[in-house]
Amino acid sequence: xxxxxxxxxxxxTTKALYLTKRSGFYRLAARAEAPTTVxxxxxxxxxxxxxxxxxxxxxxxxxFLSENEGELISSEHEYYSSSSAGGGLQVLVIGLFSKxxxxxxQKAALGAGAILIDVISNDDxxxxxxxxxxxxxxxxxxxxxxxxxxxxDINFVTEFADIINSANPLPRFGDKLKxxxxxxxxxxxxELIEDTLxxxxxxxxxxxxxxxxxxxxxxxxxxxxxDLFLSHVMQQAPGYSTISNAVSAPIMPTPLAFGHIISExxxxxxxxxxxxxxxxxxxxIFSSINDEFNRTVSANLGMSYSIAxxxxxSGLENIKKWLxxxxxxxxxxxxxxxxxxxxxELPANEMGLMIEQAIARxxxxxxxxxHKSLIRELxxxxxxxxxxxxxxxxxxxxxxxxxxxxxxMRMGLLIGSGGVLSHAPxxxxxxxxxxxxxxxxxxxxxAVDSVFMMPHLGVLAQRYPKVALQVLVxxxxxxxxxxxxxxxxxxxxxxxxxxxxxINNRKIQFDIFRGNxxxxxxxxxxxxxxxxxxxxxxxxxxxxxxxVETPITGGETGLIFDLRFGCDQRISPDIxxxxxxxTGCFSxxxxxxxxxxxxxxxxxxxx
Amino acid sequence: xxxxxxxxxxTLPYAGNVVAEVGQRVKPDDVVAEMNFYPGLxxxxxxSEHLAISPRLLSEVVQVEVGQLVDKGQILAFDSKWxxxxxxxxxxxxxxxMVSKTLGIVYLRRxxxxxxxxxxxxxxxxxxxxxxxxxxxxIIVRRNQxxxxxxxxxQQQWQEKDxxxxxxxxxxxxSIYKIDSHKIWIKSREISxxxxxxxxxxxxxxxxxWSVTIKSKxxxxxxSYGIGGERFGRLVAIDTEYLKDDDIGARYKDNILxxxxxxxxxxxxxxxxxxxxxxxxxxxxxxxLREYAGExxxxxxxxxxxxxxxxxxxNTFCSDDLMGEExxxxxxxxxxxxxxxxxxxxxxGAIRPEILxxxxxxxx
Numbered sequence: 001x002x003x004x005x006x007x008x009x010x011x012x013t014t015k016a017l018y019l020t021k022r023s024g025f026y027r028l029a030a031r032a033e034a035p036t037t038v039x040x041x042x043x044x045x046x047x048x049x050x051x052x053x054x055x056x057x058x059x060x061x062x063x064f065l066s067e068n069e070g071e072l073i074s075s076e077h078e079y080y081s082s083s084s085a086g087g088g089l090q091v092l093v094i095g096l097f098s099k100x101x102x103x104x105x106q107k108a109a110l111g112a113g114a115i116l117i118d119v120i121s122n123d124d125x126x127x128x129x130x131x132x133x134x135x136x137x138x139x140x141x142x143x144x145x146x147x148x149x150x151x152x153d154i155n156f157v158t159e160f161a162d163i164i165n166s167a168n169p170l171p172r173f174g175d176k177l178k179x180x181x182x183x184x185x186x187x188x189x190x191e192l193i194e195d196t197l198x199x200x201x202x203x204x205x206x207x208x209x210x211x212x213x214x215x216x217x218x219x220x221x222x223x224x225x226x227d228l229f230l231s232h233v234m235q236q237a238p239g240y241s242t243i244s245n246a247v248s249a250p251i252m253p254t255p256l257a258f259g260h261i262i263s264e265x266x267x268x269x270x271x272x273x274x275x276x277x278x279x280x281x282x283x284x285i286f287s288s289i290n291d292e293f294n295r296t297v298s299a300n301l302g303m304s305y306s307i308a309x310x311x312x313x314s315g316l317e318n319i320k321k322w323l324x325x326x327x328x329x330x331x332x333x334x335x336x337x338x339x340x341x342x343x344x345e346l347p348a349n350e351m352g353l354m355i356e357q358a359i360a361r362x363x364x365x366x367x368x369x370x371h372k373s374l375i376r377e378l379x380x381x382x383x384x385x386x387x388x389x390x391x392x393x394x395x396x397x398x399x400x401x402x403x404x405x406x407x408x409m410r411m412g413l414l415i416g417s418g419g420v421l422s423h424a425p426x427x428x429x430x431x432x433x434x435x436x437x438x439x440x441x442x443x444x445x446x447a448v449d450s451v452f453m454m455p456h457l458g459v460l461a462q463r464y465p466k467v468a469l470q471v472l473v474x475x476x477x478x479x480x481x482x483x484x485x486x487x488x489x490x491x492x493x494x495x496x497x498x499x500x501x502x503i504n505n506r507k508i509q510f511d512i513f514r515g516n517x518x519x520x521x522x523x524x525x526x527x528x529x530x531x532x533x534x535x536x537x538x539x540x541x542x543x544x545x546x547x548v549e550t551p552i553t554g555g556e557t558g559l560i561f562d563l564r565f566g567c568d569q570r571i572s573p574d575i576x577x578x579x580x581x582x583t584g585c586f587s588x589x590x591x592x593x594x595x596x597x598x599x600x601x602x603x604x605x606x607x
Numbered sequence: 608x609x610x611x612x613x614x615x616x617x618t619l620p621y622a623g624n625v626v627a628e629v630g631q632r633v634k635p636d637d638v639v640a641e642m643n644f645y646p647g648l649x650x651x652x653x654x655s656e657h658l659a660i661s662p663r664l665l666s667e668v669v670q671v672e673v674g675q676l677v678d679k680g681q682i683l684a685f686d687s688k689w690x691x692x693x694x695x696x697x698x699x700x701x702x703x704x705m706v707s708k709t710l711g712i713v714y715l716r717r718x719x720x721x722x723x724x725x726x727x728x729x730x731x732x733x734x735x736x737x738x739x740x741x742x743x744x745x746i747i748v749r750r751n752q753x754x755x756x757x758x759x760x761x762q763q764q765w766q767e768k769d770x771x772x773x774x775x776x777x778x779x780x781x782s783i784y785k786i787d788s789h790k791i792w793i794k795s796r797e798i799s800x801x802x803x804x805x806x807x808x809x810x811x812x813x814x815x816x817w818s819v820t821i822k823s824k825x826x827x828x829x830x831s832y833g834i835g836g837e838r839f840g841r842l843v844a845i846d847t848e849y850l851k852d853d854d855i856g857a858r859y860k861d862n863i864l865x866x867x868x869x870x871x872x873x874x875x876x877x878x879x880x881x882x883x884x885x886x887x888x889x890x891x892x893x894x895x896l897r898e899y900a901g902e903x904x905x906x907x908x909x910x911x912x913x914x915x916x917x918x919x920x921x922n923t924f925c926s927d928d929l930m931g932e933e934x935x936x937x938x939x940x941x942x943x944x945x946x947x948x949x950x951x952x953x954x955x956g957a958i959r960p961e962i963l964x965x966x967x968x969x970x971x
Contacts, residue, residue: 125748127755128649129716132704155710162707166673192709281954300907305954308893308906330894334924337893340907340953341831341923 001467002078003029005064006456007052008254009036009045009083009243016052017456018060019471026467028475030060031451037239038085044239045085046072072246079246080462082455084254085237089114089229090172092140095121096147096156101185103374104210105146108184108218110295112225113256122147122156128163135167141233143169143179144221145193148186150211157185161196168200173236178202180228184209184221202232214378229253249462255295257458259286261468262415263293264461268469271412274438275454276364278418280304280343283363285371289405294375298367303420304343307359311336314362322358322436324577324586325351325595328602335601350590351597353425357433360420364437372404409441409487409541415477417449427556428519428584431480439565441487442541443550446480446557479524479555485562488538490514492567496538499561503528503552515569518561519583522554530559557584608936610824610966614811618818619802621645625813633804635839635946635965639819640802644718648757648776649704655711658686658693662711669713675703683713719756721800722779731761732789734775742789751902752783753796760791782913796913805837805946807965825963826940828933830887832924833949833960834900834909835917838863838884842945842964844938848929850888852877859883863945865937867929870918875899879915885947887937887962889922889930910950910958917949919960940964 003020014037018030034051037044050065053073057064066074073079091114095102098121106119117140120131135143143164147157164181171179180202183193187208197203206220230250234240244251252260258277266273266288275286281302287294300309311319316329319336335355339345347353379402416422416434424430430448453476461468490496492515500509504526512518522528532540532548540548552559564579580586586594623642627633654669655662668684671677677697684695697715704714732742745761748754754777762774777793784794808823840863847854848868855864855877864878866888872895878886897904900912921930930937945964952958 125752127758128714129704129757130755158709159707159712162705162709166705196707196709300905306907312897312904312906330892331925333893333897337832337906337924343953 007081008455009085014048014052016056032056046239046242078248080459082252082254082257082459089253092143093119101210108221112222113253143181146185154189158192182224254455257455261458273413275415283367296371301363308340310363325598327598350594361437372406377402413445431557447477450478481555481557483560486540498533501530512561521558526554528552613823616820622816631810637804638801645756650715652713654684727793729791739789828962830919830960833919835914835949837948838917839946840884850874885917887919890926893924907953
């Protein structure tokens with residue numbers, strides 16, 4: 001088996017990895033990065049890739065760049081790459097109803113790794129002229145046009161085909177090329193769509209992604225988006241032909257590669273997975289539920305550029321409830337505003353770090369809410385369903401009553417990625433940010449992507465899924481531990497369950513109480529087995545009062561029993577202080593420092 | 608600080624008339640282009656149905672072109688296959704937007720004239736001639752929703768002989784300010800029909816109906832954060848650590864204020880009331896700006912706030928530091944005509960607020 005060079009060409013940085021075999025297993029042998037060179041004056045991503053590979057070579061004391069003319073990488077290595085440079089894969093999505101076909105179309109595009117420029121639907125309160133204007137100005141990489149069940153409306157999609165024709169949008173790259181349009185709507189409108197768009201656009205007709213109200217067929221549209229990304233977008237983007245010629249498997253959009261490795265892991269371990277990548281401007285949530293992959297992007301929730309938008313969406317009170325100190329609202333808002341203006345600045349003291357982590361909890365919570373709202377069960381095909389919908393558009397409100405598919409009780413693994421999670425000073429802080437935001441229930445493992453190599457492994461998994469998963473576990477993931485949590489009607493302070501079992505042959509036996517959190521430090525190499533015997537009225541995953549037996553794996557934090565929420569818990573700075581100390585996130589001294597800093601800042605402001 | 612060459616293309620949001628010529632010298636407050644109409648409600652004229660022909664034959668019968676201005680009553684389509692010619696005329700004046708050969712529809716964009724009023728009020732009960740209770744049920748917009756000319760505010764469908772749709776539409780760009788049972792108040796978004804030069808310089812290119820390109824020379828200062836769009840006026844420097852409402856008098860109307868320190872909430876409100884186009888200051892609490900900007904404020908992307916006074920900050924929100932050399936420079940240029948734009952995009956491809964000071968004749 002060869003050794004592998006893998007790059008992820010990001011918007012600002014090109015990150016390169018070298019994986020090679022040691023003692024029978026593939027390991028991460030070197031890592032390096034260089035600025036991405038997609039923008040002027042370079043306008044050639046291959047320059048940034050070469051720079052990164054040169055640094056990688058120095059790190060590994062090897063020569064990766066080929067000396068042969070026209071060859072990027074020397075032939076003894078296999079090369080793979082993902083990319084989000086130049087703003088990633090930008091798609092304009094069009095669907096008939098905002099909560100039906102437009103949702104399915106968004107899921108298809110996001111699942112293919114796209115960034116949505118806009119989502120247009122018949123009920124979006126925009127005038128026809130505004131829609132023409134959006135299409136004209138958008139400059140997407142492609143348009144995904146959908147709408148109508150196969151027995152439903154054809155007027156919207158045919159009219160929209162006219163709008164596209166009339167607006168004559170240009171592709172982002174290559175002014176003279178025809179803009180790709182994927183039609184995945186009502187099959188009865190195909191002929192009309194072809195007639196309208198065939199001459200001026202690079203039209204691809206695929207299966208209707210929402211043929212009936214209770215059925216989604218996202219695969220063909222996703223495949224078409226991915227194929228066009230490779231054949232069209234990548235060929236036009238500056239310098240990509242050099243990369244395309246050098247890779248051993250197709251270049252993947254970075255979010256798709258990230259999602260691909262999660263899907264592979266979910267299949268391998270047979271668990272539902274929820275993963276998050278929290279960045280400076282946006283937060284991506286990925287889920288693999290019953291072998292179905294989903295992705296949503298919360299475009300205005302991030303930890304630097306968008307940090308003030310998180311505050312605007314969540315409200316100051318929701319941020320303050322995660323702080324172990326009182327702080328003046330004006331001061332807090334100004335601190336958050338300054339982080340927005342200076343996105344690369346790190347927290348200067350304990351208070352700053354705690355504020356950042358409080359905001360992260362809210363950004364993650366809001367992003368998960370968004371994910372839950374989009375990833376829902378489809379309505380049943382009853383008379384009030386598709387037929388009712390065609391005749392009575394107001395029946396779309398039924399959509400709001402379907403349940404989300406994101407069931408935290410079923411999630412077996414939560415994965416965190418992105419600066420605030422990967423680079424938190426203590427791993428316990430990472431674990432608690434994820435727990436507080438996502439509120440897992442039942443038995444859930446936690447891990448964090450330590451070096452941002454999940455996209456790299458996703459793209460490698462196209463050809464070598466076993467190698468990619470092995471490196472993921474050995475070198476990428478830092479296991480944080482296992483969290484056990486329950487729901488139910490048991491009141492705060494009362495016994496919720498009895499815990500029995502053993503960890504590394506040591507017997508454990510104790511009670512856990514509603515309103516409390518308890519952490520048992522168990523390292524990543526320790527294993528155990530516990531039986532949770534709930535009180536009547538509590539559910540830990542097997543139903544009301546029914547026992548759960550589960551193997552336990554440790555990690556940087558250990559085994560966490562969390563029963564703080566869902567029981568009228570009143571959160572105050574003193575309670576938060578208690579939680580922070582008992583979970584090993586911050587010491588008493590660190591919290592006292594933060595309290596003093598917040599007091600001083602608030603006092604200075606009042607003066 | 609050195610004078611820089613600045614070239615900007617100034618583009619109308621909708622097609623109109625360019626009123627400046629290549630080679631012309633302009634000042635920031637000169638109008639370089641203007642719109643006569645807003646693009647209004649689009650009427651779908653079902654021509655193929657009306658003439659009883661296949662939609663595919665539309666191109667053979669349509670007598671007008673996309674983009675053409677047509678008068679009320681003007682013939683849009685003509686077909687002579689029957690014993691006597693069949694025609695379809697424009698039900699009102701407008702611009703031909705699209706011709707759909709798949710649906711057999713000609714799209715006519717109504718012309719909506721500019722509405723200079725600050726508010727537009729619709730009494731739906733009166734306009735439909737129905738009871739107040741019934742009228743309230745026909746309203747399809749909600750509070751704070753943005754509306755454009757021609758956008759339907761309330762609609763009523765009924766079927767006596769033929770299915771018919773009656774509607775009340777907005778005649779201005781604005782947002783729904785209040786809905787009280789059967790009455791709707793729209794607050795104007797103050798989109799100007801006029802496009803100003805914003806720069807002092809020379810027109811070097813024009814694109815008919817759309818834009819002009821201006822070459823200018825200016826001292827350019829960048830702010831760290833701002834709100835509100837483009838403003839211009841004569842510069843007045845105020846050397847104070849904290850600008851309060853008492854510091855602002857009517858004498859400053861139409862002047863841009865440069866403040867050495869921080870701005871208070873009350874000062875900002877007073878400035879807007881007096882008619883001060885913009886304030887440049889060292890700092891301001893984010894909470895003050897958020898409250899002042901109103902609903903729908905997105906801290907990371909600003910510039911479209913409906914505020915009378917734009918704000919440009921040179922320091923951070925937390926900062927107690929006063930403006931240093933920048934203030935000295937602004938004070939040196941007191942009395943000059945300057946342009947300011949508070950638009951800020953924090954994300955990648957960032958846009959930061961700008962302050963442009965144009966040197967006077969002979970100064971360089």
